[in-house]
Amino acid sequence: xxxxxxxxxxxxxxxxxxxxxxxxxxxxxxxxxxxxxxxxxxxxxxxxxxxxxxxxxxxxxxxxxxxxxxxxxxxxxxxxxxxxxxxxxxxxxxxxxxxxxxxxxxxxx
Amino acid sequence: xxxxxxxxxxxxxxxxxxxxxxxxxxxxxxxxxxxxxxxxxxxxxxxxxxxxxxxxxxxxxxxxxxxxxxxxxxxxxxxxxxxxxxxxxxxxxxxxxxxxxxxxxxxxxxxxxxx
Numbered sequence: 001x002x003x004x005x006x007x008x009x010x011x012x013x014x015x016x017x018x019x020x021x022x023x024x025x026x027x028x029x030x031x032x033x034x035x036x037x038x039x040x041x042x043x044x045x046x047x048x049x050x051x052x053x054x055x056x057x058x059x060x061x062x063x064x065x066x067x068x069x070x071x072x073x074x075x076x077x078x079x080x081x082x083x084x085x086x087x088x089x090x091x092x093x094x095x096x097x098x099x100x101x102x103x104x105x106x107x108x109x
Numbered sequence: 110x111x112x113x114x115x116x117x118x119x120x121x122x123x124x125x126x127x128x129x130x131x132x133x134x135x136x137x138x139x140x141x142x143x144x145x146x147x148x149x150x151x152x153x154x155x156x157x158x159x160x161x162x163x164x165x166x167x168x169x170x171x172x173x174x175x176x177x178x179x180x181x182x183x184x185x186x187x188x189x190x191x192x193x194x195x196x197x198x199x200x201x202x203x204x205x206x207x208x209x210x211x212x213x214x215x216x217x218x219x220x221x222x223x224x
Contacts, residue, residue, distance in 0.1 A: 004151075006151075009149075036213075043112075043151070043215050043216060043217045043218070044200065044215040044217065045214075046212045049212060065149070081211070083202065085153050086152070088151075095140065095142075095157050095159075095164065095165060096142065096154040096157055096165065096168070097152075098143075098154070099151030099152045099153070100151050100152050101149070101150055102150075102151050
């Protein structure tokens with residue numbers, strides 16, 4: 001069964017501190033993994049995807065197949081990073097995303 | 110329009126009432142998805158259309174839920190005889206076929222409250 005686990009519902013860090021949002025997944029094959037973000041009063045939007053290997057707004061995520069993890073990281077948090085973050089998985093050939101429960105990130109000034 | 114449009118934004122229904130939620134995807138987007146997001150949870154897949162064909166409805170929780178996309182553009186999610194457990198935000202998303210792998214554009218959602 002496909003499953004995405006985000007162990008932290010809430011995460012609070014100070015501005016300028018490093019941020020790591022954890023994501024673990026369960027999938028028997030090679031999944032595609034994504035991070036979505038929802039800022040206050042805005043719609044859910046794609047932040048980054050594993051296959052692009054991009055850095056968006058200073059965030060990066062590395063797929064660790066051994067640990068089945070896809071943690072989201074940023075070296076220096078900014079106040080505008082405060083939002084709800086969802087990790088999601090798409091199985092090969094499947095046209096649907098499986099989401100984690102989300103982590104609410106708060107950046108304190 | 111420039112984005113995925115959903116209506117209504119909010120819907121309050123009495124238990125037992127039928128509701129219809131509308132999604133207007135980005136023009137030309139072949140794929141359309143419906144997700145259900147309960148309070149404090151991540152979105153959960155309901156159903157997927159490629160043009161007018163409903164290719165996956167494995168996530169629909171019961172036969173009270175029905176979705177259609179008759180002309181391959183606008184889609185309607187219908188819930189018959191609503192129950193309190195149907196209260197959630199219903200999200201619609203669209204994408205071009207496989208070119209934007211997983212990079213769906215989401216609408217703002219319809220918040221359904223069943224009282």
